[in-house]
Amino acid sequence: MFEIEHADNGDVLCRGRLDAAQCEKAQGFMDGLEGANTLDFAGLEYISSAGLGILLKTQKRLAGSSAGLRIINVNNHIHDVFRYSGFHTIFDIKAKE
Amino acid sequence: MNRDFPRHLDSLAPLYDFTEDILEASDISPGVRFPVHLAMEELFVNMVKYNPDVHSDIVVSVTVIDTDTVTVVLVDDGGVEFDVTAERKVNIDAPLAERTPGGLGIHLIQNLADKLEYRYKDGRGEVIFTKGSGNEDV
DSSP states (O other): OEEEEEOTTSOEEEEEEEOGGGHHHHHHHHTTOOSSEEEEEEEEEEEOHHHHHHHHHHHHHHHTTTOOEEEEEEOHHHHHHHHHHTGGGTSEEEEOO | OEEEEOSSGGGHHHHHHHHHHHHHHTTOOHHHHHHHHHHHHHHHHHHHHTOTTOOSOEEEEEEEEETTEEEEEEEEETOOOOOTTSOOOOOTTOOGGGOOSOSHHHHHHHHHOSEEEEEEETTEEEEEEEEEGGGOOO
16 A cells, blocks of 8 residues: 655655555656655655656656755665665655654 | 466555565564565566566465575566576666666665576576575665
8 A cells, every 4th residue: 555645744745665556646646746845754664666766757857947855754674775776865865763 | 385476566465465474474574574575576577567468477485494584486487588687787876867767676686685596498487586684784
């Protein structure tokens, strides 16, 4: 299961498992984002390369307008996936405390 | 334990449940579970994506070798040869403008595996991914 929605504070809340079967849902939401956005991964348990592709595609689109994604509350497993993928150099990432 | 899964993305949820039930029953640590699930998905999706005209099920097995080492095997009967152990160039230091989506799945598996094997003969591909707690990194 994967859920994505706006929180009251404007952040984008992601929950569950972002696997290849959930990409259409995630991409559809991400395509509606404009400007600077914060993705809150506190409830996201898992991400695969398919999910990484959506983040990358969105970051590239937003970079065209000098904005981008900030990702917060990243669990240690996903954080290491980001590190292996070199995402820590192209995203502003904050680990879960 | 073996199970056959239909060759489409709708199989990912039952594939996760099948794997998680086995890992849960053996009390496998989260540091092993995460890469096992990741490898399972990446390998399965690869077999689906690169064989659009093949309709046979993909046979998956999960084995807990000892207290905290897991081996997963995926058998793809009728698919094209795709050596997941072959070296692939992925520049993880490239700036955003030079990045393109794709290619990270195999890169991640190769980095997360303790051991990764691939065999292909007579149209039958077999991938064996092994992960133990002695090399936890995610």
